[in-house]
Amino acid sequence: MRMISVSAATVELAVADGLKQLKVGRERAEVIVKTAPSKGFLGFGARHAVVEICIIEDPVKDAELFLREMFVAMRMAVKVEKKSKGRDVTFELSGDRVALLIGKHGKTLDAIQVLVNAIGNKYAVKSYRFVIDAQGYRERHRQKLIYDAKKLADKAVILGREIYLEPMVSSDRKVIHAALQSRKDVFTQSRGEEPKRAIVIIPQSLRVKDHSSRELVQ
Helix, strand or coil: CCEEEEEECCHHHHHHHHHHHHCCCHHHEEEEEEECCECCECCECCECEEEEEEECCCHHHHHHHHHHHHHHHCCCCCEEEEEEECCEEEEEEECCCCHHHHCHHHHHHHHHHHHHHHHHCCCCCCCCEEEEEECCHHHHHHHHHHHHHHHHHHHHHHHCCCEECCCCCHHHHHHHHHHHCCCCCEEEEEECCCCCCEEEEEEHHHHHHHHHHHHHHC
């Protein structure tokens, strides 16, 4: 929580100064008067007002504001639509040049998403999950991951060996794990360290062989 203490001749001046320092409007601030101002008597005992100002946190508003300001700075006319479900918030981007924001394999979109999550959750008491999408890219990408995972799983079974996928972000790995979780002929593992952590698709037959060899060793 962002909080500052400000002193001025009057409460009003102290509040105005504090809001200017915090760069927020009055509707986003909670003000607590710690010391009331006093003129004293004959010039003695005079004191300034002291107030504490806390920002009322709004992670969703902070994230959306960051997005809009970023596009203004980039001189891009991008429409931002918000969809919220609890603490899951999706910002859908649209516009003539929005394809530039997706980037190769969605890397630009992922980078923007990382920034938005960092900005939105910077002062949040409870974290939000922000997703940045453009032209339905996320769902198309998810369907392609599932399709490729099933094909590679079939290949692993036919060849009887492990199949390594290329390194990918955590959200993509979760899609692959979930897509193959119900299959009885393969299982999946994540191996390596970020950012080179990758999924391995392993035939169940190798698990059986490995288990049998361990029993023989014992």
